[in-house]
Amino acid sequence: MFRTKRAFPALMMAAAATLSLAACGGDAATSTPEGSETFNADEKVTLNFTWWGNDDRAERYNTLIEAFNEEHPNITINGTFTDFPAYWEKRQTEAAGGGLPDVWQFSDSYLRQYAEPGYLLDLGTVADYVDMDTFEDGLKGTGQLDGVQYSLPTGYSTWANFVNEDLIAEHGLEMPEGGTTFAEFGEWMSGVTEKTGGAVYGGTDITQRIQTFELALRADGKNLYTDDGELGFTKEELKAFWESGAAMRDGAGIPQNKLEEIAPKSGFGAGMTVSETSWSNFLGGYLADSGAQSIAMVAPPTAKEGAKDLYRQAGLQMAISADTEHPEAAALFLDYVVNSEKAGEIFGTTLGFPASSSKLDGAVLEGPDKQVADFLDSVADRIGDAPPVPVVGYGALEQKFWDLGKALGLGAVTVDEAVEQFFAEADVILG
Incomplete structure (x- = not known):
């Protein structure tokens, strides 16, 4: 039922994205979604990225950031983390003060709360930099509100x-x-x-x-x-x-x-x-x-x-703040987290069973990761429909x-x- 080895080299997807950005007219400028400025793939930018979790998750994220920087050395990622309760207390304070991080680990539990007031970027505006075709409609829908894609799942759990x-x-x-x-x-x-x-x-x-x-x-x-x-x-x-x-x-x-x-x-x-x-x-x-x-x-x-x-809970997601000064660079990093084979290799099932087909290609499901896959298989007959979209x-x-x-x-x-x-x-x- 589950793939147990990678189908392609781990960095192929990210490398292909980089090549496509550099392929227009022989320079670093590329086309962008309508209404946005031309994105310079060589521009040096810094993104703030944050998540909740323990030291194990932090170590994995730091490894992923290092791999991302090999592909995009011009994009600096400043990563921080806290435990779950403190995480959302800080986001609430930042939202009130207009200082949300560029990219952040998100939860569908807060989708209405942050999307309806306009705190989250519509990912459709940066669709050139995020592959959304790698997700089943049901899983992709966990990050949608009124037809707008505000976040994407890293994986799913029960x-x-x-x-x-x-x-x-x-x-x-x-x-x-x-x-x-x-x-x-x-x-x-x-x-x-x-x-x-x-x-x-x-x-x-x-x-x-x-x-x-x-x-x-x-x-x-x-x-x-x-x-x-x-x-x-x-x-x-x-x-x-x-x-x-x-x-x-x-x-x-x-x-x-x-x-x-x-x-x-x-x-x-x-x-x-x-x-x-x-x-x-x-x-x-x-x-x-x-x-x-x-x-x-x-x-x-x-x-x-x-x-x-x-039910398949795809609550752990990735989102971009609406007021980020670097939406395209933020989208490149978000795509790397949710879609890259390298993310599948580094995280396995620790951010949920990979929701993206390309991320799953990078996951070597052995040891604990195979154990999670086997568990999900064992309870498949007990899985029903997902609950309604969480309320504000x-x-x-x-x-x-x-x-x-x-x-x-x-x-x-x-x-x-x-x-x-x-x-x-x-x-x-x-x-």
Whole structure:
């Protein structure tokens, strides 16, 4: 099902783009989209580029930037990164002050929030420098709003359950089964914590994450949000969901105060929990953070056997700021990140399973990358249609959900209080 070796030399695509830029009239000036100035391919420019992630992702991006500079030595890339919450707080501040980076790692969760006010460049205006024909329509559509292409996905993922097999062997534990009920998975977590005496914990309270709630809703044919931009669930449903995590917060899972001490690293990344649910592209980062030799991927718990609750999430994207002074150079770099075989070679599946056919050509799917590919294949029958385009403010609500989940773990709020706070926030954000 998956290609396992490169079809062409890794830099052929980027090299071809460079040659095409230099081929007009024997000089560096080239044609550009209507309404823009002539682009000089030799002009020295500097681009600011930023992303969220860990040290493993940063190392890969730095390697990619070095490869890009071999093809485009005149374009300097200034790269920076932070963790996910801080990342979006900074973007919000920059948007208000007109200082967004030229190219930035983006999320479809924020598409409406940044596209509707005009913060994102219409990629159609730089179509000469970005190949969009390498994406399936469904994946390309994750970066579209009202027919305009504002971002492109680096890859796609599904929700997964990661298990540290080193800790399983060390403590003589049993592996969890994939696709169990939420209650059965909670019982497994409790058994791990009890058997090890808390030396390691079964996992983290899975009801902290809005994605777990989303799976439960999708199992009943619902979504987090409606097509009209309203919440797709009731207070009673959210209350029942958070109440179902009581046992995980009361000893089965790692105590939240321990997680606060090691933040931003997760309990799983720190080797303090045996399992963690997250997006399938996290495998490479988890291996790097935890130092584990072997991490298994199994299907996450489900609220209903046979449900089509999973979906291809192409949330990790790349976008260009509308006010960049160098749109063509920014487009060249964006294209290199999402399309080049070199990006496929360097990142494998760590930015999601490659969404672009040309990037996939560069990915050698072996080791962890082959493991992710095999996992996606194993849950294919459980993958349903993608949810509606995220509403404006989805990212803020996702973070609010997570913050309240952690507050529940600390005993700072009751379930009833958390539900009221979430809906109050939703009323403000969704209007």
